[in-house]
Amino acid sequence: MARGKPVRWHVGVFLAPALLVYTAIMIIPLFGTLNLSLFNKAGDLRVFVGLQNFVTLFGDPRWSGAFWNALGNNFWFFVIHMLVQNPIGILLAALLSSPRLRMAAFYRTAIFVPTILSFVIVGFVWKLILSPIWGIAPGMLDWVGLKGLFAPWLGKAEYALTALALVSVWQFVGIPMMLIYAALLSIPDDVIEAAEMDGVTGWSQFWKIKLPLILPSIGIISILTFVGNFNAFDLIYVAQGALAGPDFATDILGTFLYRTFFGFQLQLGDPYMGSAIATAMFGIILIGVCVYLFGIQTRLRRYQF
Amino acid sequence: EDVTLTIESWRNDDLTIWQDKLIPAFEAANPGIKLVFAPTAPAEYNAALNSKLQAGSAGDLITCRPFDASLELYNQGNLADLSGLAAMANFSPVAKSAWQTDDGAATFCMPMASVIHGFIYNKDAFDQLGLAVPTTVDEFFAVLDKIKADGTYIPMAMGTNDQWEAATMGYNNIGPNYWKGEEGRLALIKGTQKLTDPQWVAPYEQLAKWKDYLGDGFEAQTYPDSQNLFTLGRAAIYPAGSWEIAGFNAQAQFKMGAFAPPVVNAGDTCYISDHTDIAMGMNAKSAHPEEAKKFLEWVGSSEFADLYANSLPGFFSLNSTPVTMTDPLAQEFVSWRGKCQSTIRSTYQILSRGTPNLENETWNASANVIKGTETPADAGKRLQAGLDSWYKPAN
Amino acid sequence: MAQARGNIGRSIAAHAVLIAYTLIALFPVFVIVVNSFKSRRAIFANPLALPWPEHFDLVGYTTVLKQGDFFQYFLNSMTVTVASLFFVLLFGAMAAFALSEYRFRGNTLMGLYLALGIMIPIRLGTVAILQLMVAAGLVNTLTALILVYTAQGLPLAVFILSEFMRNVSDDLKNAGRIDGLSEYRIFFVLVLPLVRPAMATVAVFTMIPIWNDLWFPLILAPSEETKTITLGSQVFIGQFVTNWNAVLAALSLAIVPVLVLYLVFSRQLIRGITAGAVK
Amino acid sequence: MSGSLELRGVAKAFGKTEVIKGVDLSVDEGEFCVFVGPSGCGKSTLLRMIAGLEDVTTGDVMLDGVRINDVAPAKREIAMVFQTYALYPHLTVRDNMGLALKQAGESRARIDQSIAVASNMLALGDYLERRPAELSGGQRQRVAIGRAIVRTPKLFLFDEPLSNLDAALRVATRIEIARLHRELGATMVYVTHDQIEAMTLADKIVVLRGGRIEQVGAPMELYNNPANTFVAGFIGSPQMNFLRAGALGARGETMGIRPEHLAISATAGEIGGRISHVEKLGGETLVYVRTEVHGLLTVRLFGEHDFTVDAVAFLTPDQARAFHFDTAGQRLR
């Protein structure tokens, strides 16, 4: 890795464009906003209040109740993605990457199509499908003789979040799939051939050879899932509205933040408390990412091909 | 050189009406001023508008939500004071109240329309089942029972998935009859009544009984689902806002009628929610304030009132000069103004300024009560506690 | 080039799983497309029925084509997406290369800094961004969108690409250095082509949120000339009444270009791209 | 254990490039068969086809009389050393060697023992816990060999397994492979460019050229009875000299004479020339003599000798050891 010691201008050149655009258009505005979390409104003036907003957020039971509810929901949302989306994605990628699989491109595209859809459509179609009224899901369950299992999932506090998480899994399974697929493609053929010769085939080949080699990519999808889930917003918003019903059962940090920051219906936007929530979310995500970057990523072995 | 004014609005729905009727009418009368109606999807409107105003890229004319949302814009200096416009005289104080400072000193939006709550029903179904329009709560439930017993129709189309249906078309629809309209609403603001009082809990009690008359899986039923259930003829009664009229007219292939929220005892004074809903203000930083004011004067005129109300049956003009409407259903709704006492939604003025937000809480409570996951009494207690946590009546 | 012969059972099982999942993936899409060709009544009365003959209705599409200049919207979306993608991929890959290839002080911190952007919704910075664009006179230009999307896409691109670039054989880059290639040429000539699958992946991940974004077009470029297709489709989502025919039609149409872009990129998902490089 | 191999009209094309053009070959159970041939002639490809790693375009591959064209590599009971090593980059040397055994469900103790034997034999004992990236080229190659030999398959395939080893290790490993072959009685197919390996290990050498077999035979048979100029030139190092038969009054078109069968003298001999270059290898000396008629001829002398470059020299072929070839390069007998 290490190169010569003289000033390496090229490192700067490689970094500069990204840093510039990113800092100017993303970081400065965002941190300007997060900065608001230290202020509040007194009459028509903005005053510095230190950590008061956070005291409110975590101390006032009305705020903290909503926050912990959202955090808990968010955690469940994340757990479902980790347990369902990523394993399915990896499984599909593993199947798709088997050499000489016929129609692989078709499958790959088909499975990726949901990821391309806009949230408006996804929300619409799943509400339509799961609707107790228009009969698609109940009809199909009826078909297989399981009509009894049907419930208006999106309307029941105990199911709604899980149902939406699964819809989100449906939509985004293409992401881990594609990432893992790309990682699998970079495993040299001859290593796989050697495994074939050694009698290591099928699943054991996957577990013993491929999985260790794509572990860094699995790390990436885990952290991306984490970040993505803790920032998630649109699907819940489209399906359940900003109040994330029923009875806040689907309220996650993103919807909570949106409601607070931008306001909703009669509730006016409160950029100060909104920023406080955003900062708290940011803190949570940052901790997760740091755990990954410093605790996990550095320990993952990488292999050059 | 023509001046172009941009109108910010959440009314995507009205795009064609503006383009085809309102704008040509104004432009014809006011050469030199061009109008662009630039609506935003309703859910994004407040957030997008606020951002644009702060950054200074918002349009010249701004469609106003009622009460605090607009008041806040005015306080921040984003909306101009329009008290001086001549057309303001065309509106009653009640009509203007939604767009005034708390002390009534300044009015910052030109009122455009209100919406009225009530029930729309499938006349064919009523005829078929031999039902009469109910006027009291008991009759109302008797009708629902009959429809249910017959089984052809879902008695009532309402879902709780979107929550606001339950609050707006449920609680605020039937509530004024219990809390006696403005009397109760103002008492609540004054702090002399509490949400735990019987007149505020009773509507919840009625809502709790609705559950049995809603369609299967109403918990997951969304607002468009409800609309569709009714317009497709599968449900007999639809707790409505008058804004549905245009859409229902276009979609329903059966005859419709409407009735006001039933009263508790026959002969009681009836109260309706006649909610000031939409107005138009001027961006204080507009580069063309004169032209914008000219336009706003027009918006306040009876010409506009007539055009608007007739293009959008169900959005009733707030103009003091009555508008003759051609749509029978709209006529039915507006006729209640004569029979009953009007009030606005109980949560809109002042009471939704803090956290927790009473309007949002009401949505949630109404949905919970219908689903049976919260008792009416508990809902009242929770709401009052939330209100107490930040609202100190000034008495 | 390995041989997947023999175990036919295994291959049948693989197809079975894939077909099953493909059905799950496509069924809702099928519902969307089918319903976009039906009348509103038919959508709700009979959501699963095929569009013909009695339900067939092009009203959605005709509404869409009547309302606004959809071709222009498409063009705007395409311009914004492709240009942003270009910059995201270029700048992102460059930064990722710097992070993965060179050991320098603060390397990991720089990585973390560049990743901050995926941790906060960029929406929160809207006002400042809008102020910046107003100041730069970029409101209602596609440039504003391109800038924002470039910034928005960079963190993810850097994150993913740097991981993949670590896989590129050092010997290969060293061979380039011995050959006298500058670090720039090593990046462009050797490394970039070898991470094509990762670039394609990043391109796809970046393109989707850009294409589907509603917020920034609404804030930064809502004018008729700069509207994107997603924003254009919003016209049909009303306060109380949503024209589902039109929304379905518009958004179904909007799938096509992204799908095409996806197909273009996924051709870069090539097996054995580094085969034969080293022993 | 068994492992007779038969190739029947086996051919292989990559797209339009025909690489193997119909090979018929049988390797008996327990035989040690060495493939030699110029770089790119298809040795590795043929080996990979036997292993099942490349599809057979036409023809049959038979193992123990059973057609195995469509049998998966894993089911063929074959071990292979890849020319590119193909080590598992994430596994230590130990696990690289042990994986196949573990997969086959061998006991921990047996695996450890097999690895110990192999790593001892290949002098890898110190590196068992390293990963391939931390090994030198030769060490990697030894791991690849180790991985193949810890198993006891019917058939071993070795693709230039010793090319990166030093002389001493190469000899030692060669001897170990020979011993392995004797002890296991397994059939082995071995690709090499090394004459000594080919001559010492093989029961049967297969000379390939451009995807076709030129000659098959025991090592000394090929050395003493090459079928054509190609085989004659390919077997034996330094290469056989080819002289113009006409100029020498010999039969045929070309006369082949190995460098060790050319006598050199400063004074008299059949073919005159000038010394162009002398290579002293210690135990032997190679003298390159430029002649007018026959071009550059190589003379191989045992021991150390001094020659002056550019001096005149005369060469005399040992007619008894000469080979005669016709215009097509076929041997005249």
Place this chain on the structure above:
Amino acid sequence: MSGSLELRGVAKAFGKTEVIKGVDLSVDEGEFCVFVGPSGCGKSTLLRMIAGLEDVTTGDVMLDGVRINDVAPAKREIAMVFQTYALYPHLTVRDNMGLALKQAGESRARIDQSIAVASNMLALGDYLERRPAELSGGQRQRVAIGRAIVRTPKLFLFDEPLSNLDAALRVATRIEIARLHRELGATMVYVTHDQIEAMTLADKIVVLRGGRIEQVGAPMELYNNPANTFVAGFIGSPQMNFLRAGALGARGETMGIRPEHLAISATAGEIGGRISHVEKLGGETLVYVRTEVHGLLTVRLFGEHDFTVDAVAFLTPDQARAFHFDTAGQRLR
């Protein structure tokens, strides 16, 4: 053009493993220096340090008298053939070879010409449009060589460049490299395991063991004057026999005698034993004789000979060619 190389106390550790333990060496301008040594002794590492691809842990690398420890590889004006080839997998053979020239801003015509020359010399003409994945092992190695030689740097570094080539090609390429060396006058550092390459190409052979230099010298100097048993055993193939001097009444602890300097007879001689194994290589024959005192001894005979395995044989060392070593393995002079 110039290119004198000097290593001063150069050492390298990977983590805690010391791999190069202080090497001092100077290679003159235009010299051909060959590194030999057992697998894993650090040859490649040393080469990579000269190229600037590995950090130098301690010590200085000097090129033309200038310390280049911190000069980027690209700035060192060197060409290198990697042991692992390190081809650009996405470029055709032509582009693999042409990249450096293109970078240097050569004209299209010059590039084409250089490639034509190199590919001709390496018999790669048919493969110019192929990518590495479509080449055989030997072809890849040739591309790697071609990539290095199209350029004209000060210093060439070759890491086992011929290991995967067949004998004929190996000889041809070796001769081409020698010619290149003569013509360009560039300094070359070359790693090989092949005795013949080392002996014929080198001006100077460096024998490495375990990261240290054992001896440096001209080929025949090392052959005739090895400093110790290690060098004696390493140079020359087959390996020198080491006999117990005591048992023969000779000086020192060990007596070394090369296989070609042991006479064999069925009837009489100094050392008795039994023939354990005979290897016929065509032009020469190796006889392995198991003796009681000295273990297995190798005899190398010119030409073909028949011996019966297990027959009794007597060996007589040519005392004049014997080497004597002390207990530490150092040569006694």
